[in-house]
Amino acid sequence: MNNIFNFHILVTDDNDDLLDLIFLELKNHFQTVTKTNSVDQALEILKKEKIDLIVSDFQMPEKNGLDFIKILRETKDFTPFILLTGNASDKKALSTLNYMAYSIVDKPYISEILIYTAKQCLFYEKLKKSYGFPEKEMEQIDDKLNRLLISLEKKAS
Numbered sequence: 001m002n003n004i005f006n007f008h009i010l011v012t013d014d015n016d017d018l019l020d021l022i023f024l025e026l027k028n029h030f031q032t033v034t035k036t037n038s039v040d041q042a043l044e045i046l047k048k049e050k051i052d053l054i055v056s057d058f059q060m061p062e063k064n065g066l067d068f069i070k071i072l073r074e075t076k077d078f079t080p081f082i083l084l085t086g087n088a089s090d091k092k093a094l095s096t097l098n099y100m101a102y103s104i105v106d107k108p109y110i111s112e113i114l115i116y117t118a119k120q121c122l123f124y125e126k127l128k129k130s131y132g133f134p135e136k137e138m139e140q141i142d143d144k145l146n147r148l149l150i151s152l153e154k155k156a157s
Helices: 016-027 039-048 065-074 091-099 111-130 135-156
Strands: 008-012 032-036 053-057 081-085 103-106
Touching (some): 008 039, 039 053
Parallel strands (some): 008 032, 053 081
């Protein structure tokens, strides 16, 4: 197996059929895929395991994809994040980009697009690390950008 595919992906979706489908598609391309059907379960997994990429549905009961990424960024967790949504032009879905979601993939999605987007994201993260960007410095830059984008979002509301 090529080293680039040696990643752990966490998939979160409240629709069990879609969750199983996404899980199987990603499992064909990546070494480890973990699935869960709620943000709370995903947060528990993130406490115990190193995750390289999160793929999450936007519209879920209790906590949605935006809630999920906000919780992550507020706790200084900058795990790459891809959002799946049935309406990519939805303002709430688009606001996840303010919290540094890597990409939004529209549903119903084409499997190849999701796989390509996941690989592209992971290549980018690997490239960032291979050039030796200091983790602390990257975290500080990400934190400043996150605070700026949150304040801009509040002013726009």
